[in-house]
Amino acid sequence: MDPTKWLDRLAAIFRYTNPLVTNGQVHPCQQVIQEIWPVLSQACSKYQADVRIVERCCRCIRFAVRCLGKSSATLLTPLVTQMVSLYQTHQHSCFLYLGSILVDEYGTEQACIPGLLDMLQAFCGPTFKILEEHNGLRNHPDTVDDLFRLSLRFIQRSTLAFLQSNMAKPLLCCAIAACSLDHKDANASVMKFLTDFIKCAHEKEDREDFQLRKTQVIGLLNEHGQQLVHASVNACIFCLPSYMIPDVADVLYELMLIDRPTFCVWLETTLKALPTESSGGAVTATHKQLTDVHKTITSAEEMKTVSHALREFSRLYR
Numbered sequence: 250m251d252p253t254k255w256l257d258r259l260a261a262i263f264r265y266t267n268p269l270v271t272n273g274q275v276h277p278c279q280q281v282i283q284e285i286w287p288v289l290s291q292a293c294s295k296y297q298a299d300v301r302i303v304e305r306c307c308r309c310i311r312f313a314v315r316c317l318g319k320s321s322a323t324l325l326t327p328l329v330t331q332m333v334s335l336y337q338t339h340q341h342s343c344f345l346y347l348g349s350i351l352v353d354e355y356g357t358e359q360a361c362i363p364g365l366l367d368m369l370q371a372f373c374g375p376t377f378k379i380l381e382e383h384n385g386l387r388n389h390p391d392t393v394d395d396l397f398r399l400s401l402r403f404i405q406r407s408t409l410a411f412l413q414s415n416m417a418k419p420l421l422c423c424a425i426a427a428c429s430l431d432h433k434d435a436n437a438s439v440m441k442f443l444t445d446f447i448k449c450a451h452e453k454e455d456r457e458d459f460q461l462r463k464t465q466v467i468g469l470l471n472e473h474g475q476q477l478v479h480a481s482v483n484a485c486i487f488c489l490p491s492y493m494i495p496d497v498a499d500v501l502y503e504l505m506l507i508d509r510p511t512f513c514v515w516l517e518t519t520l521k522a523l524p525t526e527s528s529g530g531a532v533t534a535t536h537k538q539l540t541d542v543h544k545t546i547t548s549a550e551e552m553k554t555v556s557h558a559l560r561e562f563s564r565l566y567r
Contacts, residue, residue: 252292256305259285263312276320282313286324289313290331300341307343311350318354325355329364333371340375345395348372349402356406366414369403372396373416377423390432397424397438404445409458412449412465421446421469421477428480428497429488436489440496443477447503467507474504478515479522486523486563494563498556502549513547534565 263282270276289310296302310328314321329351332344348368355361376396380386386393400420403411411417420442427439450466453459470477481497489497505512520539534542545558 251302252296253302253305256292256302256309260305260309260312263309263316266316270320276317278316279320282317282321283323285313286327290327293331293335297335297339300339300343303335303339303341304343307341307347311347314350314354319358321354322361325351325361326364329368333368336372337375340379340392342389342391342395345372345376345392345399349395349399352399352402352406356402362407362410365403365407366410366416369399369414369416372399373419377419380423380426386427386430386435387432390430390435393427393430393432393435394438396420397427397435397442400424401438401442401445404442404449408449409461409465412462417465418469418472421473425473425477425480428477429484431489431493433493436493437496440500443500444496444503447500447507450507451503470504470507474511475515475518478504478512479519482516482519482559483523485559486566491560491563494560495552495556498552498559501546501559502552502555505547505549505555509547513543516543516546534562538562538565 263278266278268277289306293303293306296306314324317324329348332347335341336344348365351368352365356365373396376392379389379392380396382388397420400411424439424443424446427435430436430439447466447470450463450470456462478501481501485494485497501512501516504515520543523539524533526533542558542562546555549555549558
């Protein structure tokens with residue numbers, strides 16, 4: 250029997266049940282959801298190969314977690330354990346999305362962070378494997394979208410723990426590879442991840458973890474900043490529709506705010522490597538046009554200037 254109708258009904262109940270709970274009070278839905286959890290867990294296992302049903306299960310669990318908030322803590326360990334286990338066999342991206350909900354709820358709880366980072370690491374193995382296949386990024390845009398939504402939640406909720414984890418570098422490299430993906434939602438998630446990742450090095454300076462955050466981000470950018478600028482500029486010119494360029498401009502502008510002189514060098518290297526003529530032999534960008542776009546971008550005082558310059562420059566190659 251198809252359980253989706255019943256899962257959707259349960260999800261609707263959890264979604265719109267928002268009782269006011271004062272501190273120290275037991276959440277009125279806690280017992281009910283704990284009793285329902287084994288059934289939801291069994292449904293996930295039984296229908297694990299059917300993405301449509303698994304998505305409905307995850308949606309139902311998501312609203313249950315949102316309904317309970319911090320009161321859903323008892324579900325956290327069995328839920329993460331099952332999600333990670335099922336994901337090794339079936340890479341349904343809804344598990345990544347559900348993971349982002351858990352990070353949103355528990356990412357600021359020190360006791361939960363190590364377990365959540367273990368979850369991320371367990372997800373990344375199979376995810377990188379499918380994304381590294383031929384046309385992997387293009388064939389799995391939902392996975393890209395949900396992976397970077399999850400990674401973004403870590404940056405927002407468990408910033409330093411994520412930056413110091415061994416997943417920060419491979420996820421940055423994956424994001425750089427995904428810059429050229431012309432799927433609207435997936436690319437937006439990648440660019441939002443990159444923008445917030447870079448912001449960690451120059452925002453919220455009053456926080457006690459600022460210097461550690463800055464050190465981690467600068468270290469990774471010293472290693473991969475040139476690749477990031479190269480991938481971003483080339484994506485704007487050769488891969489992305491013009492309406493997606495502002496998100497990329499955001500990333501480049503944030504990079505510039507950290508270290509403008511270094512960014513100038515990275516951009517110059519990228520522009521020098523561009524083809525000077527098309528496959529038909531026609532001149533694409535003249536030396537003066539390359540110099541002008543470099544000057545406009547590197548002297549920009551707002552993101553819109555970078556976006557406009559990239560959009561105009563990309564037209565030379567189309």
